[in-house]
Amino acid sequence: MKQRTLSIIKPDGVRKNLIGEVIKRFEQNGLTPIAMKMLHLTKAEAEGFYAVHKGKPFFESLTTFMSSGPIVVMILEGENAIDLNRTLMGATNPSEADEGTIRRQYADNIEQNIVHGSDAPETAATEIAYFFNALEVCPRP
Ligand code: ADP
Numbered sequence: 001m002k003q004r005t006l007s008i009i010k011p012d013g014v015r016k017n018l019i020g021e022v023i024k025r026f027e028q029n030g031l032t033p034i035a036m037k038m039l040h041l042t043k044a045e046a047e048g049f050y051a052v053h054k055g056k057p058f059f060e061s062l063t064t065f066m067s068s069g070p071i072v073v074m075i076l077e078g079e080n081a082i083d084l085n086r087t088l089m090g091a092t093n094p095s096e097a098d099e100g101t102i103r104r105q106y107a108d109n110i111e112q113n114i115v116h117g118s119d120a121p122e123t124a125a126t127e128i129a130y131f132f133n134a135l136e137v138c139p140r141p
């Protein structure tokens with residue numbers, strides 16, 4: 001089933017000059033970017049995006065990290081895009097991520113793990129709407 005998911009290259013991924021590398025993996029594995037922008041989130045905007053994690057011990061540090069520099073936000077479209085993206089990303093903790101995944105190869109630790117990807121259709125829809133309006137989405141024919 002053709003799906004859409006939200007992907008973020010986090011501040012560590014941008015700082016490590018991995019924008020091209022990450023997008024190349026998506027394009028070569030059937031995930032097509034149909035919307036894209038670079039942003040520098042405020043702390044409040046990062047807190048809004050990660051509201052589901054409010055109250056967790058890592059929330060303060062996570063939102064400080066996510067507002068520490070520019071990010072690249074994308075909508076990816078493809079067959080089973082949500083699960084496929086998470087497979088390419090690897091587990092949250094890079095030390096537990098499969099060989100060859102983005103996080104295993106590039107992430108420093110469980111917090112600074114290079115990429116975000118939506119985890120379900122409902123969260124994908126909410127996260128896409130957090131960053132993009134209809135005019136900014138450019139589906140391929
Ligand atoms: P994922 O990004 O794999 O969906 P979660 O939704 O559980 O993972 O967590 C969101 C983000 O919060 C993670 O990508 C990571 O940046 C951070 N995070 C998750 N768990 C921890 C933790 N135990 N300590 C520090 N940061 C964490």
Ligand code: MG
Nearest residue numbers: 116117118119
């Ligand atoms: Mg998550």
